[in-house]
Amino acid sequence: MKLLRVGPRGEESPAVMTEDGRLLDLSPITADIDGVFLADGLTLASAAIASGDLPSLDGDGMRIGAPLARPGKVVCIGLNYRAHAEESDAAPPSEPVVFLKTPYTVIGPNDTVLIPRGSTKTDYEIELGVVIGRTARYLDTAEDGLACVGGYAVSHDVSEREFQLERGGTWDKGKNCETFNPLGPWLVTADEVPDPQALDLRLWVNGNIRQNGSTKDMIFQVGEIIHYLSQFMVLEPGDIINTGTPAGVALGHPDPKPYLRPGDVVELEISGLGRQRQAMGQA
Template identity: 50%
Template structure:
């Protein structure tokens, strides 16, 4: 079961996609169950209602679904939490030792965009980078959780994410400026779909990225230093996680920051994929303006 939001930006409607066999797919409207895939839907048993409605065969087919724009599978999150250097090889290529505790940073919810929307390279950017990531979607409120078992129960599902990063903004000087490099408009494509946590093993998924058709990253989420329940538990000790919030679990080695590949330029095409969670594609363009 794959939950999506289809339609023009700001006018998406909730949909469930199911594999119909032979490579074909069927799309069913969820408007009879929910107006949005948001925190209320996730915390209120929305995923369970979708399962029941599918089993009962009462959901209407959405005709022409494949011709609609694909939006983020969850409406704009209240919080997007990024986790830095959560793969040992990526920490090494970044010139850092593997962290002993999760490295957290925040991204605005307005950075979230659809998985196929064009991506803007900032006007003055010279070190724009890609990052394929497994993203966690929170399904219930999480604050000061006692253990990782409780934390695991707070995970509604998983999505594919790309954490576009401007390294010149992010890493100058001794302290760095992670917020500047991680909060750019459209820098968090999510989707194309949300898979419920009970339907997929988030700890054992391959994830890959390509730039202009050339493979850049090829790793597995089993190589995460801190797995998904650990991250939810840790974040809950420092902030209130609400239903619909998103945690980006970190990127593996193979980004431009490593020095092995050139940084992104307008006209480049970036693709990222997590097994079972779908593949994204962004065409890059130069944003106007800037001082």
């Protein structure tokens, strides 16, 4: 299933997109697409779609919101593509690099991204977003990790590099600015993504391609990441994991580095998971 939420911010309605592109209203099944729905409602939704019981929804011209309401936490994996580690002048990690983003950073896939006040080094990062559908706690294997995935989505881990790397402390200051995690357009359920390590990722700025990679190049694969994280924290339905970005970020370019400015347009896509488009604004 391709799950999505449409409508004004804070008033989104849950929906599902059929194979022929029709939009169906999920509100008879659930009030929203959240952790509770992912844990308990997918089977019921599948049955309702198959039976034709869901009403059509006219989504023409409607805003697409983030496909997940109220994520519990956003866990991010840094330096998870070897070429990206190299362009960042960092050694490939021996264990996953873990940091957190707050849920309020998550916005719709086409919403405006705000460059923070005082920023001169706002950067782009396309990532495979993994949404947990089953509680993950002290898992035994990477296969157990994959079994906990509810779905996948395009995720944009926007970063401010000066705040992240030059201001001391942890990376969190450069990762948690408002609007810094567009998500969507869809949450594609795990059954429709047979191999999360065979997805192409591409990102353009003002029509020029900047990132062009594949999840096959991850240092730590999706199942490994979930297994690893479950040893240190409980992952719950509705949590998001950003799994790292391929090479090509502005940080890795020679000077003058092409950081984002107000008015720039960033477009992102992952094969089978849809496409995003954001205009950069000023906070």
